[in-house]
Amino acid sequence: MSDGNAAADEPADNSPVRVWANDEVDECEESGPSDDEEALAENAKEDDRETDGSFDSDLSAEDIVTLVMDFAVNFGLAWTQVEHLMKLVSFLMKRKDLPDTKFLFKKFAGVSTDSMGFHFYCPNCICLLGECDGDLKKRKEFNATCTQCQQLYSGDTLTAQGSFFVTLPMGQQISSILSSQDTSRSLKNSLNALAHRSHAASMTDFTDGSLYLHQRKELGLGAMDITLTINSDGSPVFNSSKFSIWPVQTTINELPPGLRLKNVTVATLWYGQCHPDMTLVLEAFTKQMDSLTRSGIEWTCDGETFQSKVYCFAAVADAPARALMQNTVQYNGYFGCGWCLHPGKCIEGTVKYPISAEAPPDRTKEGMMQDMAEVHRTGVNVRGVKGPSPLINLVGFDIVWGFTPDYMHGVLLGVTRQFMELWMSGVGAPYYIGSPQLIRMVDERLCAIKPPQCITRLPRSVELRKFWKASEWQQWLLYYSLVCVHRILPGKYHKHFSLLVKAVYLLLGDTVSAKDIRDSTECLVQFVIQVQVLYSKKEMTSNVHLLLHLAKSVTMQGPLWAHSCFVFEAGLGKIKKLVTSAKGVPHQVMSRVLMASKVGAHNAAASEQVKNFLCSDLCNKEESLALLGKPRAVSESIHRIIEAQVPHQITGPVEEYDRVRISGRMFHSEQYQRPQKTNCTAVRLRDNMHAKIQHIVSVSCSDRKRIYFVSNSYVSSLCFGTTHISCVQKWVAQNVVEVDRQAAPCLWIDWNERQFFCNLANRFP
Secondary structure (H helix, E strand, O other): OEOOOOOOOOOOOOOOOEEEOOOOOOOOOOOOOOHHHHHHHHHHHHOOOOOOOOOOOOOOHHHHHHHHHHHHHHHOOOHHHHHHHHHHHHHHHOOOOOOOOHHHHHHHHOOOHHHOEEEEEOOOOOOEEEEEEOOHHHHHHOEEEOOOOOOEEEHHHHHHHOOEEEEOOHHHHHHHHOOOHHHHHHHHHHHHHHHOOOOOOEEOOHHHOHHHHHHHHHOOOOOOOEEEEEEEOOEEOOOOOOOEEEEEEEEEOOOOHHHHHHOOEEEEEEEEOOOOOHHHHHHHHHHHHHHHHHHOEEEEEOOEEEEEOEEEEEEEOOHHHHHHHHOEOOOOOOOOOOOEOOOOEEEOOEEEOOOOOOOOOEOOHHHHHHHHHHHHHHOOOEOOEOOOOHHHHOOOOOOOOOEEOOHHHHHHHHHHHHHHHHHHHOOOOOOOOOOHHHHHHHHHHHHOOOOOOOOOOOOOOHHHHHHOOHHHHHHHHHHHHHHHOOOOOOHHHHHHHHHHHHHHHHHOOOOEEHHHHHHHHHHHHHHHHHHHHHHOHHHOOHHHHHHHHHHHHHHHHOOHHHHOOHHHHHHHHHHHHOOOOOOOHHHHHHHHHHHHHHHHHHHHHOOHHHHHHHHHHHHHHOOOEEEEOOOEEOOHHHHHHHHHHOOOOEEEEEEEEOEEEEOOEEEEOOOOOOOOOOOOOEEEOHHHOEEEEEEEEEEEEOOOEEEEEEEEEEEEEEOOOOOOEEEEEEEEEEEEEEOOOOOEEEEEEEEOOEEEEEEOOOOOO
16 A cells, blocks of 8 residues: 555445345456356256246336337337337237337337427528428428528428438426436435535536536526536448438536436437538527526426426537537637637648737637627628527527537547657657657557556557547546656656646546646646747647636536536437438437437336336446455465454454455456456555555454455655656555545556556546
């Protein structure tokens, strides 16, 4: 164990320890049954209970449909697959009362396109022609004449051409999310806590942001009113065509992070060969929001009914989509920054954002509104503003700081990748490390790292960097880069890059203090200034400039992870998986999204038996402390250490386990040999102490069963100018430390006789 920086001292967790005999953890490199699974298989073979081959089930048809719906949504089944699954279930259970056709299943599940809104537009002028609900007859009867080109269109023609976009009822989706008792109870608790908070000393979530708290107070929101964050982005659907989908997705800001990330709703969907007319799409969105803000939604928690008005306070998107939503010029145009009035400068044919003697003033909501009004009056762009955005009609939405600089695209896929390319491709430059010999050295260090299981992607060669995902760039930036290029990249460039690493890590914390924001601001300002000095004005890109607004965005909207595009990119990926054929893509997506929105209500109405089944897996994995695998007796030497250091009376057996799950996170000892590419032995404990788990020991004490880690002692010191990477030296002495829910995984790096502990950033992306 190593003593690190001071942290809040909390008592050991007194919750009961649960022991699981079966192996519940899959690793990407593992194959074949575990010892526990083999034991279970043997037990099954020896089970001499007789069966007559029939099902003795008291499940209702509604329960079975609920289970199939949940399965279909989780695994993205097509309607044909759902139909065949229902036929199989009907046959196996010898039931005649189940809906075993697509039509009957949709009707039984309440999935109807009638609740959708179809918005038709002129394919030539891209202006709105009209709208109707999803009823097929009404769509066929739709006729309209374009007010600009005077062309007459029918609903059939526009549908065949794909000249429409679709909206889904947001109120219905939110109500379905809140039909879950766990979700509604979490929201109620969160809103009750907010009602007694006027300001936040530190940032722990989006709802601690100064802009959020100010808007909530300024508008006089009720205690149970909720707010949304929206996102829009596009992605091609097929490799062989130009068609892409552009959904508008939303999340509920007041839900706890874990639930918020799991409950993303889809408000609109544009599908076509060109970028959407964001004015049309956002006008449809603001129309829905206006109704929700005025009338609200109704939901129930523990028998109490609440009426909540719904507001939209924030938006997050990559740079091109943000420009469309704000109706401003893109990042590669003059005045292309959405948060300040930096004019930009053309350098070698491209607009860059060099440092000037005087910092440009920040944009304001009032100034932006004036610019939009002037553009509307004159038809000429003003300071990068191209015209009014429909989002200005949202009650409480700040058209400037309602948008947040997205660190996923701007920092990870932007700045981090930019500097990697400079280092690897800048032949002849003093920072060039792209020679085969140096790349081999970097790769040897990088590919030798074994991350914990919570880091889902294993390190890959820097030569494969063009295939890296955003999460891989995050891991490179925060954990791998400074170690892997140490003494390979020249010192001043290494020290310079460490400023970015330190700043981003601070802004991604579980808790971001005022000091963290001040320190990160200083680091980011130094980093941006030195980019111009060390790398030239040519590298002063819009993404580098965006770093200057990062710390303020945390003050306004909470930690970076609370308003990033990660959750929406994951949602976009799920939407793409709903497309199973090239015909009727919007109908495929929206009907399945509609089914997903119905699952919550069906789950809430299901029998207790079904509810328990659906939540059993989640409940097991979120167990506070759960020992895994088969216990065995500890060695005499470990027993002596336990007796000497455990400050409680030992009244029962002392047993050793190989693995333990703590608050959903997996840890294992060095005795567990199965993992070859991951390492879950490094742990950060209370008081910011670190340990490398040698043994996991369960001790029966006089009051309860307790879990202890046995580890060597470590002497540590922070390195590379960061606050989360420690260089350590191992001592021979072994210590015993009790395990509680505060234990968190960290990264262990063993390189060239030097060892490092790296604290991980917030568990949410």
